[in-house]
Amino acid sequence: MQLCLFAVQNEEECAVLSPPSSFAGSPGDTAFRATDQGSDREKQFKKASDKEKVDQLQEELLRTQLKYQRMLERLEKENKELRKIVLQRDDKGIHQRKLKKSLIDMYSEVLDTLSDYDASYNTHDHLPRVVVVGDQSAGKTSVLEMIAQARIFPRGSGEMMTRSPVKVTLSEGPHHVALFKDSSREFDLTKKEDLAALRNEIEIRMRKSVSEGCTVSAETISLSVKGPGLQRMVLVDLPGVISTVTSGMAPDTKETIFSISKAYMQNPNAIILCIQDGSVDAERSIVTDLVSQMDPQGKRTIFVLTKVDLAEKNVASPSRIQQIIEGKLFPMKALGYFAVVTGKGNTSESIESIKEYEEEFFQNSKLLKNCMLKAHQVTTRNLSLAVSDCFWKMVRESVEQQADAFKATRFNLETEWKNNYPRLRELDRNELFEKAKNEILDEVISLSQVTPKHWEDMLQQSLWERVSTHVIENIYLPAAQTMNSGTFNTTVDIKLKQWTDKQLPNKAVEVAWGTLQEEFSRFMTEEKSKEHDDIFDKLKQAVKEESIKRHKWNEGAEDSLRVIQHNALEDRSISDKQQWDAAIQFMEETLRSRLKDTESVIEDMVGPDWKKRWLYWVGRSKEQSIRNETKNELEKMMRCNDEHPAYLANDEVTTVRKNLEARGVAVDPCLIKDTWHQVYRRHFLKNALGHCNLCRRGFYYYQRHFVDSELECNDVVLFWRIQRMLAITANTLRQQLTNTEVRRLEKNVKEVLEDFAEDCEKKMKLLTGKRVQLAEDLSLCCNIQWTLSHLGCFPALHPKKGFRATFPVL
Numbered sequence: 001m002q003l004c005l006f007a008v009q010n011e012e013e014c015a016v017l018s019p020p021s022s023f024a025g026s027p028g029d030t031a032f033r034a035t036d037q038g039s040d041r042e043k044q045f046k047k048a049s050d051k052e053k054v055d056q057l058q059e060e061l062l063r064t065q066l067k068y069q070r071m072l073e074r075l076e077k078e079n080k081e082l083r084k085i086v087l088q089r090d091d092k093g094i095h096q097r098k099l100k101k102s103l104i105d106m107y108s109e110v111l112d113t114l115s116d117y118d119a120s121y122n123t124h125d126h127l128p129r130v131v132v133v134g135d136q137s138a139g140k141t142s143v144l145e146m147i148a149q150a151r152i153f154p155r156g157s158g159e160m161m162t163r164s165p166v167k168v169t170l171s172e173g174p175h176h177v178a179l180f181k182d183s184s185r186e187f188d189l190t191k192k193e194d195l196a197a198l199r200n201e202i203e204i205r206m207r208k209s210v211s212e213g214c215t216v217s218a219e220t221i222s223l224s225v226k227g228p229g230l231q232r233m234v235l236v237d238l239p240g241v242i243s244t245v246t247s248g249m250a251p252d253t254k255e256t257i258f259s260i261s262k263a264y265m266q267n268p269n270a271i272i273l274c275i276q277d278g279s280v281d282a283e284r285s286i287v288t289d290l291v292s293q294m295d296p297q298g299k300r301t302i303f304v305l306t307k308v309d310l311a312e313k314n315v316a317s318p319s320r321i322q323q324i325i326e327g328k329l330f331p332m333k334a335l336g337y338f339a340v341v342t343g344k345g346n347t348s349e350s351i352e353s354i355k356e357y358e359e360e361f362f363q364n365s366k367l368l369k370n371c372m373l374k375a376h377q378v379t380t381r382n383l384s385l386a387v388s389d390c391f392w393k394m395v396r397e398s399v400e401q402q403a404d405a406f407k408a409t410r411f412n413l414e415t416e417w418k419n420n421y422p423r424l425r426e427l428d429r430n431e432l433f434e435k436a437k438n439e440i441l442d443e444v445i446s447l448s449q450v451t452p453k454h455w456e457d458m459l460q461q462s463l464w465e466r467v468s469t470h471v472i473e474n475i476y477l478p479a480a481q482t483m484n485s486g487t488f489n490t491t492v493d494i495k496l497k498q499w500t501d502k503q504l505p506n507k508a509v510e511v512a513w514g515t516l517q518e519e520f521s522r523f524m525t526e527e528k529s530k531e532h533d534d535i536f537d538k539l540k541q542a543v544k545e546e547s548i549k550r551h552k553w554n555e556g557a558e559d560s561l562r563v564i565q566h567n568a569l570e571d572r573s574i575s576d577k578q579q580w581d582a583a584i585q586f587m588e589e590t591l592r593s594r595l596k597d598t599e600s601v602i603e604d605m606v607g608p609d610w611k612k613r614w615l616y617w618v619g620r621s622k623e624q625s626i627r628n629e630t631k632n633e634l635e636k637m638m639r640c641n642d643e644h645p646a647y648l649a650n651d652e653v654t655t656v657r658k659n660l661e662a663r664g665v666a667v668d669p670c671l672i673k674d675t676w677h678q679v680y681r682r683h684f685l686k687n688a689l690g691h692c693n694l695c696r697r698g699f700y701y702y703q704r705h706f707v708d709s710e711l712e713c714n715d716v717v718l719f720w721r722i723q724r725m726l727a728i729t730a731n732t733l734r735q736q737l738t739n740t741e742v743r744r745l746e747k748n749v750k751e752v753l754e755d756f757a758e759d760c761e762k763k764m765k766l767l768t769g770k771r772v773q774l775a776e777d778l779s780l781c782c783n784i785q786w787t788l789s790h791l792g793c794f795p796a797l798h799p800k801k802g803f804r805a806t807f808p809v810l
Contacts, residue, residue: 058369065375066363104232107395108169108224110787111234127402128394129167129234130387131264134275135287136240139306142342143275144168144237146354146380147387148225150189152178153237154203155347163206164217165260166237173226180205181222189227215253218260231388235273236264241287258290265294269398271390272301274334278311278321288332298333300394302387308339308378309361322372335390338383339373355381403788406781413778421771428779429767436536436767437753440543443523444746450519452734458519459730463511470499471722472594476715480688481646485712492718496569504565505558512733513553516741520544539766543756547748557736564732568725572717580699583720588692590719595685602678606631629665630656630675638683646684648676688715 111127134140141153141162148170154161176189178198187198202221209219216239239257250256265272274291295301305311311321323329325337341361343354358379367373376382417426427435479491524540574580603609607624608616620628633656638644648656653669660667695713702713756762 058371062369069375104169104171104234105224106787106790108167108222108234110784111167126267126269126398126405128269128271128391128398129236129264129267130271130273130391131261131267132235132237132273132275133261133265133287133291134240135277135285136242138240138275138277138287139342140237140240140275143273143304143306143340143380143383144235146340146342146351147231147235147384149227149230149351150176150178150225151195151347151351152189152198152202152223152225154199154206161203162237162239163215164209164239165220165264166202166206167220167222168235168237169222169224170230170235171224171226171232172228172230174228176225176227178223178225181224189225213250214256215250216256216260218256218263231384233388233391238264241290243286261290262294265291268300269394270300271387271394273387274301274303274332276303276305276324277307278305278324278339279307279314285330288330292330292332296333298327298335300390301332301334302383302390303327303330303332303334303337304383305337305339306342308365308367309341309344312365312367318367318370318372321367325373325377336386337377338386339367339378340380340383342380399788403785406785406788410778410781410785413774413781417774417778420774424771426775426778428775429763429772432535432767432772432775433539433757433763436539437757439536440524440540440749440753444520444749446523447516447519447742447745448738452738455515455734455737456727456730458515459512459733460726462515463508463729464726466507466511467504468590470503472590475499476718477646477684479718480684480715485714488714492714496721497566500562500565500569505561508561508565508729508733509553509557512737512741515733516737516745517548520548520745535767535769535771538768539756542762542766543749543752546752547745550748550752551741551745554736554740561729561732565725565729568728569721571724572721574699574702574717574720577699579720580702580716581696583716583723584692584696586723587716587719588689591685591689591692595682595689598678598682598685602631602682605675605678626665626667627671627675629660629663630667630672631679633659634672634676634679638679644680646680648673691715 107127111129132140132144141155145151145153148168153166178187178189179185180201187194187201189195189198202223205221206217209217209221211217220236238261241257241261242254245251245253264270272291272295274287276285276288291301305321305324308321312318320329321339325339327334327337341354341358343349344357349357362368362378365373368375368378414426475492475495479488479495482488482491521544524544574583605624606628607620608618613619637652637656653672656672657667657669692715694711695716698711698713698716701711702717756766
């Protein structure tokens with residue numbers, strides 16, 4: 001219920017009655033002269049009685065106004081309690097119906113969306129909001145708190161506290177609470193602890209929004225306040241206008257505040273709530289000139305004079321306050337003028353105590369008693385009613401026009417989309433993310449469809465590539481230098497046990513993890529069809545990297561693997577000829593690969609041979625020539641002693657060096673030893689391949705434990721043990737992958753996708769491009785147009801015939 005009490009006073013009640021006129025030259029002129037003294041007394045008595053009557057009538061009128069004001073407040077309080085009960089019932093779901101968003105909530109969401117909307121399409125935000133402007137410390141924040149009925153803003157004595165615009169959406173609700181747009185936490189405004197936390201959070205957000213080297217920010221903080229009896233409207237509290245930049249402020253602070261204020265006030269449908277401090281000289285005000293520039297006709301400005309109690313006490317002539325409220329002192333024009341009191345200046349005062357103080361002040365104020373102010377022009381309660389009425393009047397007049405403007409913008413965007421992407425649907429960023437999410441989950445599920453044979457082949461191959469160097473260099477070659485089979489087997493057993501205890505299980509787990517990553521990456525990156533959409537590539541890569549980063553292999557896997565590998569390597573019994581042939585083939589392939597690598601190293605050391613030098617016109621460097629001479633000398637020594645040990649003796653090194661010096665080649669002993677290592681390695685591998693070929697027919701002797709035979713094939717048995725260990729390890733790792741790790745990886749992917757879905761910045765970073773931005777703009781435009789169109793259909797925006805606005809026309 002919105003009512004506004006108007007003070008009405010007839011001219012005859014305020015005027016002093018004049019005495020009846022006398023006319024000279026009348027027939028009774030002599031009689032009047034005779035009674036002149038008596039009529040003067042009667043006139044004086046009559047004047048005195050008329051003045052008393054006027055005073056009595058004024059006092060009676062004021063008492064009547066206060067009486068009806070109290071009755072109105074009592075009725076409003078009862079109505080507030082009843083509405084609170086109804087809202088609480090709806091909130092508990094007694095009516096079992098889904099509550100729709102309120103009108104003010106929908107309108108506030110549109111404003112939030114428009115604040116992020118790309119202005120490149122020339123669709124300006126001309127929707128109404130109440131812009132609160134004023135000089136610093138003029139009482140802007142206090143007025144806003146009285147309207148919101150809670151002390152929600154940080155306060156300071158003479159210090160700039162409002163450092164960025166704060167959008168406050170007021171709406172009615174069963175509980176007095178506040179919450180931020182980007183947070184689900186509710187602050188209970190009836191509790192001091194929550195009020196303090198809210199003020200602290202607002203201050204933190206303001207300081208975070210201010211860039212380094214600046215004092216104020218244009219970034220808007222969105223806050224919703226709900227409570228019983230609150231007037232529905234959207235207000236924006238702006239930083240206070242200053243005249244001088246003080247120490248500690250950025251040099252451009254004054255210009256920045258002016259720029260922010262003008263940006264909000266230049267909206268032709270914005271209601272400007274101009275706050276003027278009544279306790280200081282009116283001539284010192286800066287904000288009035290600024291408001292006059294933005295709204296010279298005063299068609300959307302409401303002027304509010306604060307601290308009227310101090311003004312009445314300090315101002316010598318009370319008529320000066322009357323001039324301000326009547327709009328005669330400032331050149332600025334306004335739709336309405338109000339005088340309010342927002343407390344005694346004590347930051348610990350409650351809203352209720354401030355209301356009582358304000359009502360008590362105006363009840364006893366001479367400004368009302370002497371008719372300098374009208375009753376509807378005082379108290380923040382009347383101000384709140386008037387501003388709310390003006391706000392919704394502006395909304396009614398502008399919402400349909402804005403909907404039409406966005407309809408035209410939507411048409412332009414749809415045309416641009418059809419011209420650029422005729423075969424694609426307009427999917428915004430969230431829709432694209434959902435599509436990519438489904439694709440990624442399908443690709444992860446594909447991991448469970450990989451065949452066991454494929455897993456085991458990959459694992460066995462990768463594991464051998466990882467450990468082959470260690471097997472050849474640290475186990476096979478040292479054992480092969482021994483002179484008999486007993487020493488060979490003993491050396492192999494010791495080294496295999498040491499390897500299994502310390503390194504092999506860990507290497508196996510690393511190989512399995514790498515294989516899983518490789519397969520996962522393959523499914524994520526391969527194109528499933530010709531219509532592959534590369535717009536998801538960055539997102540898929542980020543999901544893959546984050547999922548792999550979060551995944552950790554089962555800690556107990558190494559211990560179980562160690563036991564299995566020990567048992568596999570201890571077994572020397574080859575059961576059939578097929579396994580023997582497979583071991584010989586495995587050994588032969590390994591040795592040929594190593595021989596090929598060794599010959600490549602020797603070729604790099606000595607340079608191209610005569611054929612390559614002749615065909616490709618390439619030559620040897622000086623170092624390559626020296627190494628070639630050294631290699632030739634060492635090969636001569638090797639031919640003289642086919643069973644030469646792996647290491648050169650010192651006297652042999654000296655002999656080689658002197659032979660080379662005799663041919664004019666100066667060589668370092670270290671170079672001789674380095675070259676010898678590769679020459680001997682090649683010689684050994686060739687002999688091992690020859691021995692491997694001989695062992696093809698050795699299975700019969702193996703079954704007889706090589707009794708009565710000069711052939712010994714212990715190296716074949718070693719490679720069979722290694723091959724069997726690889727197969728058993730691959731099988732064990734495959735079981736761990738398919739039974740545990742693939743499912744855990746799939747769970748990690750789902751968690752990463754859920755986290756990304758809640759992170760708007762992450763989605764903006766990973767889903768980019770002209771197509772995404774155009775679809776995003778089109779989606780926003782459609783949503784804004786739809787919401788504005790539905791706002792225009794609300795019955796509250798279309799009052800019935802006979803409805804009279806409660807805002808006083810002054």
